[in-house]
Amino acid sequence: MASLGDLERSVMSLLWDGGQRLSANEVRDQLDESLAVTTVLTVLSRLEKKGMVHRERSTRPHRYAATASREEHTVEMLNEVLGTVPDREAVLARFIGGVSDSEATALRKILSK
Amino acid sequence: MASLGDLERSVMSLLWDGGQRLSANEVRDQLDESLAVTTVLTVLSRLEKKGMVHRERSTRPHRYAATASREEHTVEMLNEVLGTVPDREAVLARFIGGVSDSEATALRKILSK
DNA sequence: CGGGATTTCTACACATCGTAGAACGTTGGT
DNA sequence: ACCAACGTTCTACGATGTGTAGAAATCCCG
Numbered sequence: 617m618a619s620l621g622d623l624e625r626s627v628m629s630l631l632w633d634g635g636q637r638l639s640a641n642e643v644r645d646q647l648d649e650s651l652a653v654t655t656v657l658t659v660l661s662r663l664e665k666k667g668m669v670h671r672e673r674s675t676r677p678h679r680y681a682a683t684a685s686r687e688e689h690t691v692e693m694l695n696e697v698l699g700t701v702p703d704r705e706a707v708l709a710r711f712i713g714g715v716s717d718s719e720a721t722a723l724r725k726i727l728s729k
Numbered sequence: 730m731a732s733l734g735d736l737e738r739s740v741m742s743l744l745w746d747g748g749q750r751l752s753a754n755e756v757r758d759q760l761d762e763s764l765a766v767t768t769v770l771t772v773l774s775r776l777e778k779k780g781m782v783h784r785e786r787s788t789r790p791h792r793y794a795a796t797a798s799r800e801e802h803t804v805e806m807l808n809e810v811l812g813t814v815p816d817r818e819a820v821l822a823r824f825i826g827g828v829s830d831s832e833a834t835a836l837r838k839i840l841s842k
Numbered sequence: 843c844g845g846g847a848t849t850t851c852t853a854c855a856c857a858t859c860g861t862a863g864a865a866c867g868t869t870g871g872t
Numbered sequence: 873a874c875c876a877a878c879g880t881t882c883t884a885c886g887a888t889g890t891g892t893a894g895a896a897a898t899c900c901c902g
Contacts, residue, residue, distance in 0.1 A: 621889075623891060651892080653893095654894075655891070655893060658892080659891080676899080676900075
């Protein structure tokens with residue numbers, strides 16, 4: 617459902633990193649890429665329809681912000697992927713078997729809390 | 730890269746679960762859905778191009794098998810998703826914070842090995 | 843009220859996917 | 873050796889998603 621194209625992803629990245637409430641023009645300027653503002657507006661509208669950005673319609677240049685943090689969204693993606701298999705745990709076991717030692721240590725710590 | 734459509738996913742599911750080396754006809758029969766065999770063949774060819782199935786060209790009805798297990802493939806997907814973010818661990822921390830108690834226990838056990 | 847800024851509408855090209863007919867290749871049986 | 877049945881490849885079409893942006897409508901400051 618929430619799969620993104622390249623430009624969509626760039627825009628989300630900006631909203632995620634850069635903080636908050638950008639206008640279409642600001643997005644265009646920060647992506648630079650010499651895009652037409654209408655292009656950016658189209659993309660923002662599509663992202664809004666996908667529920668990934670919130671649009672502030674009250675202000676005059678409308679302002680846009682991500683509805684979920686990058687981490688929240690990514691976790692959702694992970695769960696979506698895991699939802700395609702019959703045995704979550706089998707996949708997780710294999711996944712964890714492949715992580716680096718340092719990451720494994722970090723995971724242990726998180727789980728021990 | 731390896732995103733699948735609905736029919737493609739059904740076919741992969743069959744190859745993953747059902748075990749091994751099915752012919753196009755067998756795939757069609759087991760999916761039933763009254764599909765044309767050519768449809769199944771098209772899908773299998775596309776899956777081959779994506780590197781997800783291996784085709785045995787020596788036998789007369791060609792036979793198809795998944796190149797990776799469902800778990801292997803899904804782990805690849807997980808890593809692909811995690812590759813889109815700058816901070817894997819932040820995402821994993823959040824992910825683990827949201828799993829069920831029983832799953833957390835299972836993960837602890839896997840990590841302690 | 844007029845004109846620049848902003849947003850919405852419409853549109854097109856391109857890729858992917860489900861779908862399958864038409865054409866082509868292969869092979870066993872007579 | 874030939875044909876008929878079966879299997880594979882080629883080609884194609886409609887639907888959907890995405891990048892791209894012009895044209896048209898809307899809005900607000902001065």
